[in-house]
């Protein structure tokens with residue numbers, strides 16, 4: 150932390166109270182009801198969470214302890230036992246057996262509707278298949294799949310057996326898969342031959358094959374057939390899912406696990422190069438996902454709910470799989486790109502399946518705005534009753550477009566702030582209660598006690614920007630970084646002792662509403678996805694032509710933040726033209742991390758601006774990348790000539 154407070158200039162006074170019709174049917178109907186529950190969760194967290202855990206989840210062995218806090222490690226419901234897949238499936242069979250659990254559409258237009266009973270049976274068969282391979286409680290399974298129902302099935306089958314899943318987004322490279330396999334000591338990789346994206350086949354199995362040579366812990370690769378292109382199958386290591394499960398039973402008793410049993414690891418970028426394996430456990434996580442889904446999306450029995458995220462991110466874990474299914478909701482899942490065959494695809498899905506709740510990212514909304522109003526206007530969107538956003542601050546104009554063109558001024562918008570680490574939504578409106586302001590995530594959810602502080606951990610005056618911290622533990626919080634308790638303590642608990650450090654800047658306005666100002670560390674938010682500048686820098690430096698690299702974010706119309714790389718070259722680089730080298734470096738970064746990390750801009754330079762002690766002055770690079778005048782103090786800069794040459 151280098152600056153005391155963050156200046157914030159946005160002023161917004163368009164306020165939208167919840168529509169009356171929505172409010173009168175909502176689970177939570179009044180600010181008084183919200184205040185009462187919020188205060189209970191703050192003042193008597195064990196009473197609040199103990200009651201919610203009993204109400205919302207089915208326990209095989211009831212818990213007697215609610216929370217144990219051993220700064221900064223926490224346990225929730227630590228003597229209780231439950232199973233997450235039981236809570237998402239078995240307990241619905243009697244009342245919702247024939248209700249659709251998943252409505253799925255593939256990118257080419259194929260579709261499936263899977264009832265709770267069918268999903269239960271498929272999950273059991275998948276779990277029995279895993280058992281045949283000797284995969285059991287305590288093992289870790291990597292899942293690298295397209296957005297097909299088998300992805301959700303694989304996740305729940307792992308949960309059923311007490312196998313910890315580590316889902317890797319299908320856009321990551323072979324190298325990224327191997328790193329994650331090794332960090333988690335994965336025993337099995339679950340994948341597919343391929344998936345469809347923008348009309349093309351993404352060769353997932355080929356990426357897995359390339360990763361396996363460098364993944365010594367992996368014993369098996371389980372392959373789901375999706376695209377049917379030719380792939381190589383190793384006769385010993387590789388298994389087709391349909392063959393493995395051809396003769397198994399469609400019942401599989403759940404493995405009841407301790408509440409603190411690790412349900413999953415999910416890798417996310419931090420401000421140093423190595424991705425962090427965020428560890429979430431069973432009872433607390435499931436409670437957070439279930440409670441927040443129920444109240445923030447106001448889930449009702451007949452809702453058709455659609456979260457457009459990928460299960461490879463935390464949003465998909467909590468709000469495609471666990472939250473909606475634990476609530477017995479019908480959840481829509483779509484395999485492909487929003488613009489295939491054109492930007493009307495989402496609206497066509499909303500119309501055809503009568504989607505009532507729609508949750509997406511600001512980067513997608515900006516792309517829709519650019520594509521024009523004609524596409525949504527061609528479709529009947531009258532089934533929608535609630536909209537949501539997640540992933541980055543939403544600019545007020547995008548919010549207004551979402552409200553007017555998609556919500557047709559009828560649907561409340563829940564702007565939900567949270568993180569991979571928080572497991573579930575932390576700050577968001579309650580749709581039947583909270584008047585919304587475009588661009589504000591508004592108020593904290595139950596059990597969430599945010600504070601905005603300066604670099605010394607002291608509260609900043611109202612209206613000033615500062616660092617957002619959470620001062621009370623909550624059930625779905627991360628338990629640690631897999632295999633690295635020290636990094637966990639250092640990253641989240643060292644800045645302000647006893648409080649969780651989010652890495653985000655924020656300000657609170659006179660209504661008590663929170664405005665998230667974005668990351669304050671070296672983490673970029675590109676299209677709502679977190680990327681570490683260090684990780685991209687080390688990928689660049691691993692190219693023989695590169696001597697040094699500094700990566701910063703720059704404003705980007707669609708992605709929110711784009712990737713701007715300043716690169717100094719070794720002698721060898723000069724033999725290539727700068728365009729050739731740029732394209733080489735772009736594919737180099739994609740092959741090390743994945744296509745999502747491709748640079749938007751590469752600028753070659755003779756030198757980087759450094760302090761006398763040799764530290765790169767990123768603040769100056771950010772100004773240059775944004776095309777701004779450099780602001781602030783430059784007295785520590787070693788060579789002022791560098792700035793002039795960088796601007797050219």
Ligand code: PRX
Pocket residue numbers: 417463464538539540541542543564565566567568569570590651652653665667668674677678679
């Ligand atoms: O900077 C915040 C931003 O996304 C970060 C978390 O990224 P990730 O762990 O990948 O999870 C994304 C989905 C939960 C946060 O630190 N962020 C997320 N939601 C919002 C947001 N920033 C502003 N407003 C939001 N609604």
